[in-house]
Amino acid sequence: MDYLRELESKRVHDSFDETMKKVGRCVCVPGPIIVGAGPSGLAVAACLKEKGVPCVIIERANCIASLWKLKTYNRLHLHLPKKYCELPFMPFPAKFPTYPTKEQFVEYLEDYVKKFDLEPQFNQTVESANYDHSLGLWRVKTVGVKEFRYSRWLVVATGENSEAVVPEIEGINEFEGPVVHTSSYKSGETFSGKKVLVVGCGNSGMEICLDLCNNNAQPSIVVRDTLHILPREMLGRSTFGVSMWLLKLFPICLVDRILLFISWFILGDTSRIGLDRPNIGPLQLKCTSGKTPVLDVGTLAKIKTGEIKVRPGVKRTTCRTVEFTDGSAEEYDAIVLATGYRSNVPSWLKDKEMFSEEDGLPRRSFPHGWKGEYGLYAVGFTKRGLLGSSMDAKRIAQDIEQSWKAEVKPFTAFTRTPAPAS
Numbered sequence: 001m002d003y004l005r006e007l008e009s010k011r012v013h014d015s016f017d018e019t020m021k022k023v024g025r026c027v028c029v030p031g032p033i034i035v036g037a038g039p040s041g042l043a044v045a046a047c048l049k050e051k052g053v054p055c056v057i058i059e060r061a062n063c064i065a066s067l068w069k070l071k072t073y074n075r076l077h078l079h080l081p082k083k084y085c086e087l088p089f090m091p092f093p094a095k096f097p098t099y100p101t102k103e104q105f106v107e108y109l110e111d112y113v114k115k116f117d118l119e120p121q122f123n124q125t126v127e128s129a130n131y132d133h134s135l136g137l138w139r140v141k142t143v144g145v146k147e148f149r150y151s152r153w154l155v156v157a158t159g160e161n162s163e164a165v166v167p168e169i170e171g172i173n174e175f176e177g178p179v180v181h182t183s184s185y186k187s188g189e190t191f192s193g194k195k196v197l198v199v200g201c202g203n204s205g206m207e208i209c210l211d212l213c214n215n216n217a218q219p220s221i222v223v224r225d226t227l228h229i230l231p232r233e234m235l236g237r238s239t240f241g242v243s244m245w246l247l248k249l250f251p252i253c254l255v256d257r258i259l260l261f262i263s264w265f266i267l268g269d270t271s272r273i274g275l276d277r278p279n280i281g282p283l284q285l286k287c288t289s290g291k292t293p294v295l296d297v298g299t300l301a302k303i304k305t306g307e308i309k310v311r312p313g314v315k316r317t318t319c320r321t322v323e324f325t326d327g328s329a330e331e332y333d334a335i336v337l338a339t340g341y342r343s344n345v346p347s348w349l350k351d352k353e354m355f356s357e358e359d360g361l362p363r364r365s366f367p368h369g370w371k372g373e374y375g376l377y378a379v380g381f382t383k384r385g386l387l388g389s390s391m392d393a394k395r396i397a398q399d400i401e402q403s404w405k406a407e408v409k410p411f412t413a414f415t416r417t418p419a420p421a422s
């Protein structure tokens, strides 16, 4: 028996030494490694802190909440009321409005980091992570650092929006004006007096059109498919709040009918202005495909007055002109790609079981997607915004706490560097 244990210990030791020869340094982290310091990663770290479990947060940007700080437009607000967007253990300040601005949301997150004394490691992009079966540990490598970090637990918190989706459009390289993705759009000021084509009609495209209008630009929006647009508020309450309340009383298909009836009453028949609705209701669509309904903050009124024009899909572009799928063509000065985001998990997580290689989201559907095998977790991939992140974070911290307590902790932090070559 002792002989077997010795053999196993030698195997693990040899595997470590092999690795060290290849990379240089191996650091064993006492608690979980969290990849990403957005709201989801911070929420997990705070929940772990409450339970006395240490962790390391690795972040590619030079700050927390890089999506909110660096990649969003100036006029952005939370579009769900603040009570549905708070992270565990810390409500928003009472003085904040129902829909906080992005600056207020970032301020809240900075306070969150202070309150829980979190110290993410910035400017470190995880380039690979894989499970070392012989060691029973996750091995994480960051760009430009000759070091492997090992941990029993790996928490993926890189988000559903970590990379911009830029569609291939024929002739786009010949287009003479600026072509920007929403992740680098700040304000319509730079487009004042210009004719701008906004490609994509999710919440970003719709609000950016409004912003362009308010800054004396002339926007057109590409709507290539059906979509649900709902007022942000109905009956004096948020549409999201009303939906949650109705879902407690009625089945989802009935709630959808009620929402659509009230929306029709407030917004009118959207198909008359070129925005056809899908056959399936807004909440059912959200549940089955993750597609978020557009919450209208004033864009629809501008479409009705003709200040914002609706156009079909883009076929190709030339130096100034955009040709549409219905055969029409128009000249534009600039193009804004409001074509959304995707997860980057398949590019760095080498174990392919938990996350789909197609969309980079957990293969198991909500609410089962948060836990994988061998101590792997996913936070913030539920297509349910910040509320989904908080739910995941609490579950993950609870699960890790159990195995943390159950284990004799052999991995009190240690660092090994290879012995100098003799």
Ligand SMILES: Cc1cc2nc3c(=O)[nH]c(=O)nc-3n(C[C@H](O)[C@H](O)[C@H](O)COP(=O)(O)OP(=O)(O)OC[C@H]3O[C@@H](n4cnc5c(N)ncnc54)[C@H](O)[C@@H]3O)c2cc1C
Pocket: 035, 036, 037, 038, 039, 040, 041, 058, 059, 060, 061, 064, 065, 066, 067, 068, 072, 076, 077, 078, 079, 080, 084, 085, 124, 125, 126, 127, 157, 158, 159, 160, 161, 162, 204, 344, 348, 379, 380, 381, 384, 385, 386, 387, 389
């Ligand atoms: C414009 C916009 C508005 C939104 N508004 C709302 C809203 O009002 N309400 C709501 O509930 N939800 C909203 N959402 C949904 C949004 O997903 C959440 O608000 C939230 O930002 C998700 O947090 P996250 O931590 O999961 O992801 P992110 O905020 O994207 O954070 C992920 C972090 O991981 C880092 N990262 C990525 N790859 C690596 C890597 N390889 N190595 C190291 N670090 C890495 C990124 O730099 C980033 O900081 C909005 C999304 C967008 C795009």
Ligand SMILES: NC(=O)C1=CN([C@@H]2O[C@H](COP(=O)(O)OP(=O)(O)OC[C@H]3O[C@@H](n4cnc5c(N)ncnc54)[C@H](OP(=O)(O)O)[C@@H]3O)[C@@H](O)[C@H]2O)C=CC1
Pocket: 076, 077, 078, 079, 080, 167, 182, 199, 200, 201, 202, 203, 204, 205, 207, 222, 224, 225, 292, 313, 314, 338, 339, 340, 341
């Ligand atoms: N707090 C807030 O106020 C805001 C919240 N958000 C949230 O951020 C997330 C990302 O939103 P968003 O950036 O709008 O991205 P989305 O993925 O929600 O929308 C992308 C849009 O682009 C369209 N599209 C993609 N490719 C093309 C193409 N080649 N030609 C024409 N259209 C195309 C899609 O159409 P199709 O459906 O046909 O594929 C879709 O309408 C969402 O969860 C959203 O709710 C965003 C902005 C504001």
Ligand SMILES: O=C(O)C(=O)Cc1c[nH]c2ccccc12
Pocket: 079, 080, 240, 286, 292, 293, 295, 383, 384, 385, 386
């Ligand atoms: O902002 C987002 O993208 C969200 O996912 C928030 C959200 C979760 N569920 C919803 C249902 C309707 C509108 C927004 C959301």
